[in-house]
Amino acid sequence: MNELGYFMLWAGIIFLMMRFGCGAHVMGHGHGKTKHGKGPPEGQSTEGLRWTPPADDVDPVCGKTVSTETAKPSVYDGHVYYFCSRDCRERFEAAPEQYLTGDDAKHTTAQPENEHV
Numbered sequence: 001m002n003e004l005g006y007f008m009l010w011a012g013i014i015f016l017m018m019r020f021g022c023g024a025h026v027m028g029h030g031h032g033k034t035k036h037g038k039g040p041p042e043g044q045s046t047e048g049l050r051w052t053p054p055a056d057d058v059d060p061v062c063g064k065t066v067s068t069e070t071a072k073p074s075v076y077d078g079h080v081y082y083f084c085s086r087d088c089r090e091r092f093e094a095a096p097e098q099y100l101t102g103d104d105a106k107h108t109t110a111q112p113e114n115e116h117v
Contacts, residue, residue: 053080060099061088076100 053068064084071082072089076096083089092099 053082057082059084059088061092 055068056065057068059066060081062084066082066084068082072086074081074089074093
């Protein structure tokens, strides 16, 4: 019975340390600087910086118009490209410069929601 008391004592101490101490970030509480210990630095806001994909885009490999919900995406040079199949995506990832020429090099599907181009 004495062992059970020691176990309960240590379990309580560990719980309190995780809940209120330096282990609080593991439980999602942090040190009170920002919500959940994450977020932008003081004075900066992320309001209005939400990105939404377009409904349709053109596969740069085969030229098909694809729905972005069912497409196979890949990121290259900070831009998201959508593909009709895994094969097209793999061909693009092997040699992206081959498929990005002229207007395609300026391909920008990643635009903030509040910008209009």
